[in-house]
Amino acid sequence: MKIIVVMFALIVFFAKDAIGNRDTLNTIIPKPLYFKSVPGNFKINSHTVIYIEPGKGDIKAVGNQLLDKIYDITGLRLQLIEKVVSSGSNSIRLMTAGVTDSLGIEGYKLISDRNSITITGESAHCIFYGMQSLVQLMNNSTVKSVVPAVEIYDKPRFEWRGLMLDVGRYFYSVEFIKKMIDRMAMYKMNTFHWHLTEDQGWRIEIKKYPELTAKGAWRSETQYIRGPIGIDKHPHGGYYTQEQIKEVVKYAQSKFITIIPEIEMPGHSLAALSVFPDLSCTGGPFKIPGQWRVEKDVYCAGNEKTFQFLEDVLTEVTALFPGSVIHIGGDECPKDRWKACPKCQARIHEEGLKDEHELQSYFIKRIEKFLLTKQKNIIGWDEILEGGLAPNAMVMSWRGIKGGIEAAKQQHEVVMSPSDFMYLDFPQGEAHLEPYAHTRRILPIQKLYAYEPVPEELESADHKYIKGVQGNVWTEHIHSPEAVEYMVFPRITALAEVSWTHPSLKDWKGFSRRLEYELANYDRMGIHYAKSHYNVWFAADVDTVSAIAHVNLEAYSYEPEIRYTLDGTEPTVNSVLYIKPFEIKLPITVKAATFRGNKRIGSINTRSFAIIE
Template identity: 40%
Template structure:
């Protein structure tokens, strides 16, 4: 009912005007009577302080309309007016937009707000405005409306891994365009990993001469399958400068990630003295997963990465530099006499503390250069460097630990923001993915501010971003399929006020928005038909590493005698769920049992259970009972679905 009412605005005259579909949803949208049509003689009125955004808007409108709108210093009728005017409550990225019969006005405190207002204006026009060539027979009309808008979070990001599978520069630029379209302002560029070093470093040419190329590429993990073809690529520093400048014009900050001390086999392959066994010549990694080859902790290695960061800082002007810090096995440090000697010298008691020391060297170095370090959840191990920020990809504990100690966080939890996860439970009909299940509904439901955070702690939540890891995502079209439309949902998580989020309204408008993406040649995944809610769920913290018997009420899913399928489906978290057996109880008596081992997580195997219910008593209560456990921790979330066969 809400979605229906929200789709119309009713006026005293009895006329109605459709509520425009704007993604992400603004703070306030008030339709009015009338409309404005862009014509060949329409002008863009902008003062000198607005000229850059005016040129961007001119280029937004030119291809589909065929109009080269003039940019003038003064406006009037038949004009799109861009104006900077201070209004404290809308902040540096907020804007006001008013469409009337005579003109369109976009007003903001700063150019970024004008840019976001221009993006909203595009969405008020016919969807053909996103086409790259003139479209005949279309009136470029925007209905009268007043929009007031500003973002909920200052960090609204999208991540792209170009190490596992290299992505061409042209796609990186398209990716930035798509982020900007959704009012996202951080492009997290994952540039180095075990399987490839993708950025030119002048002082260390072998990083790209050797580290950017591998002999083979894994296409499936278990059982392992490979392409049996070499692969690679890298971006020159000129490429990087071009991409950073392109992003800046769209008010997107590029966040570079240089992985250390783990995920560094490509660097070690290029310079073996970085490894814990300098006599061993490694190849650039060809398999996925967590690899034990990590860099050593000698002073020369610290200096190497600081030299690399110097060149990175010259290319990337943003305040943050990402140093990875995740999934660093300690096996080689435990076996290394030099690493153990370093620990003794520093008075460090374990290898987690050694990693913390390594990260702190980078933190101090970046701080001295006026930059801030950010890293993945694992940089908490052994203590977080004083000024470091945390990018939270694991459960809630790390986020709470960080904000409780006054550290800033960016929420990027795998259970809600990892777009390399499957979009459907029918995985046989989907392209190969790393595992998991992350439907658009779950992305939309995500709230980066955790319920247990106090108001003061929530101030340390800089924002949120999605991740696109590319182990199995081989090319740009594959990436687009995995990212969209889930990124549309996350844009509302990042931008829209919590009070304005409404999943029904969002889904009702999404088909229109997907037409816009089609005009931009985005290979988005088509929407699924509506599905009923799960019969039951399990959540992080509810399970144990030891098998325990758990029960769930499934009465509403049993509608008569017959054969039923029960599926345990992991949806997120760091740990899979294992099942020993399951049974159905009718009024506390076992009526059906299926005893086989199943698992659901990164890979699903045997996670479907079949039950034959011979009869159903009137008013009976049905309970699912199962012996379950989580593997190596209790951070597991999932759904239980019951269907009649």
């Protein structure tokens, strides 16, 4: 044990040192716990062999994925052999022997030198993460078959490293879901939250209730911008069969990603109520809305049929998803109908509840009790705190950090997902440079990167209840795979580093340098990513008396080359290079953009400064 403790101390020591010069060759996202570049490199060629321990099918599956990755990157088709080799030239070894205990259940060690590459981990899971780092080193190498000689010891900070995609409001294909899972795996993320039901659509086949998808998966219109004119009258819909669900779950398992399904309740349930209006308080009828708003019609908490229906649904859902957690929503449930509903009021009286908030708590606790019979725990949005938290519930804190703090103080596990830092449907820059969004709240990549998931307000003893972080993609106004990619990439890289890397090792400048390698990979992969971090931001101190302004220009990219004009023309590579804040006489228009070499890489941003009488 003493050896293990000493090893961990060395890892932490060198990880801090790696921020210095030796980190300049580190191109890996998320940043490893310890990275050291050493002289030399390993050259993969057609005679290179991948060795794995015999009889370990899960590691063989990882080895086969590595074979495919190497072929995709280099065009070389290598051989995989099940054989234990203690050393050997021109080899890549995937091993569980000689694991450092301090790296835990998801950590790995990657050592490359002139003769070989060795990835070591406690399990196939760990080796898979080591493989992702190896793949990044190859992708980011000038010669793709040449791997720099390095020593890496690595493990994650948090156990929940998640991404949510809302397919309830807009349906996305199985093929696209798999692509997103692949891209999560690139960054060692391990939880895909699948938002499957909404007011605007029911996306999962339930065999006992085929009407849910026959009718509830389709709507007649879709709102694409706010206001009455922003309505697309073309029908939209779709759903996943149970066989497709199984296919996606199996695929995610091969990438060591757990899928958390979300079945919304008591609110956000109008798609189901349009099919079964007797489960509501009013009896309907209802139409699946194409517009985005919080609907007042929710499941009736006083109706026993509601719970029988949900138990039937969850029985089929739990059989499809092997993970230990089911997301039950719990957010944005207006109490208007419950207040006027005789059945709900009778339930409040019979159960000795104080009000409708406690009625929602009763609802969630009853669902939790049922799911425990299926060996599943629940997680819900932070509204499930209202009226009293269910005994074993996890909380996903989205309305800021207050809910997460409250839940952790009650010794409940928490996933931090505050909208200001984790909502990837928020625009990445100024509105006039970005696609339409439902909010003016901005989430630049640098802001996301700076987020610290463990609130300062928490006592150290409660830190252990913060299980991780999650980014969310709500799709009210995101209506194509390309639009999803634009909102997710490259911000997913910052999300991954927040969830994996120890905060003492985070470094914006180093991250932005490593991000440049990833963007080149996105170009090769055909990912429709945002370049918003290249756009110029203006900050100005205006003196209206003297009619002058002091202007500062900034871009959230690595060592940005900003050029600007003051004569109304668009900036070019020959325009003035921004070096420091400058003074201008009003009125004037400033235009600025970032460049690299002889090419503009950011959008042109414009500010007009006027004299206001």
